[in-house]
Amino acid sequence: MGRIGVDIYPLQSGVPLAEVETFAKFLGGSPTNVAVAASRLGRRAAVVSRTGRDPFGDYCRRALTDFGVDPRWVTEVDGAPTPVTFCEIFPPDDFPLYFYRRPKAPDLMVRAEELDLAALREARVFWMTGTGLCEEPSRGATHAALEARARSGITVFDLDWRPMFWPEGAVAAARPHYERALAGATVAVGNLAECEVATGEREPAACARALLAAGVELAVVKLGPEGVLAVHRDGREVGAPPHPVEVVNGLGAGDAFGGALCHGLLEGWELARVMRYANAAGALVAGRLACSAAMPEPAEVEALLAAAD
Template sequence: MSYDLLTMGRISVDIYPNDIGVGLEDVTSFGKYLGGSPSNVAVAAAKHGRKPAVITRTGDDPFGEYLHRELRRYGVDDAHVTPVAGLQTPATFCAIKPPEDFPLYFYGRFPTAPDLQIKPEEIDVQAVKDSRIFWSTVTGLCQDPSRSAQLEAHRARPREELREDQHTVLDLDYRPMFWDSIEDATEQVRENLKYVTIAIGNREECAVAVGDGSPEEQADRLLDAGVKIAVVKMGSKGVMAKTANETVISEPVAVETRNGLGAGDSFGGAFCHGILSGWDMQNVLDFANAAGAIVASRIACSEDMPTTAEVLGLLNERGRGFAA
């Protein structure tokens, strides 16, 4: 089957507090949601009417069944999600202390997690080849067999063999707690960049990939590595996208932040929707920025991903609208 977007990597159950502004030790009740960055990106794309799927693994347990059910409810194909005997589905807890403090606590991921047990021989290579966008993450490179499986998937999509409407995206989501060393992460990222057409990351994540420097310097190094579009998130200065022919900056869309944890995933799904729609880069970035801002103004991640109409509505409200 051909997908608009095929993501690969982390999945978990997000356990988010209903009590805002306090530490986990003081929370009295929680909500339960589908989580995991590439899984959230797939959900975000589904909210924009895209046909996504995710390659991942869960525990063979009730939480694993819950994640299958949630993926299907959101319109994400779960045909490439399989259980791992003997491992539990991970859970991720967070505290919500707006505007900037959202500590995460990972359970069931050490020493390994089911989604790090994706094996190369289990990859549906044809689905990887046929998808319009294939999205993977740096977290998926932190250990084998996931590391080898992800490289196998990338090798199935050589840049020179991609159609004009196809892209391979690497989300540079470096999380140090999952790695033995930053040097190991850099080595793995650079090997996988050989197959990537779009790289997306913040300044710190780009530094792991190509070294420190200005956003322009980091984008240039990503382009030198062969990517077609380098996206550098610059925090309060917005987001930059650079290609061989243009540099585009999207200013932040200011909102009252309630939980910033899902903003990047919402950005990713919206970015893919814009690329698939053939929009110019300014519109793609503005749309993705606004989508991220909407989720930051809400509590959940997957459950609160916005629709296209909601994103365009916010852009119109801020005088940055366009004809989609």
């Protein structure tokens, strides 16, 4: 549940956006990419969001269908254009994003009274993001979805910190909503900066402890080039190193990680295997240009893991 839009990515690497001459169009939006990643791994997935009533909105629904993701809960909004996002590509670690989401993004206009609460309750995994909490009516709808699930199944809060979507004094404004969402989630996923917004902590182990104290069962703290730390309430703790990769575009790696995380948790794998698998999926996408279209098939992930052994 959350962002959907169109990614307009340059086909020229190392070139400032003002000088790029050729682009490609892809389905985008972090939770949408997670749904595509899960679908590629064999899961049934759907997205709850909204687009403008425009050609880009039509493209998003068609792309979801092509990726095997159910688009029935992606509805149209009058008078609000489907968002587009541009990026610049400066490997290995500089990928500035430029969001065009004005006057208001349709995905922030999801309303609680329009939710299919029965479907939300029945889903084995529900994935929501911090961006969905930044404005009403999306904020109320996101909390309503969490309340409807009542911490059933796997309920994932992707901390997804995007300060440009929040008002001035963003962290202070965001933290109460993050804390409320954490109380309704069973899994929290975020990098150190995102964990700091949610908990006030910055050191990895302290972040994990704070997320568990806030109510989740599993805290997944992404550490960039140092891999990932996963800590479960039952005492299990896993530190998984990253897979080396020649980075082309790092923007979709976290979404691939998310889809693979959902897949591994649904499979009931040991925590260490889940983290290794999710790291491998992220590495594969970091080595590719696109986000949604780059999500790996199961055989690709298994081959990378086998090569690393």
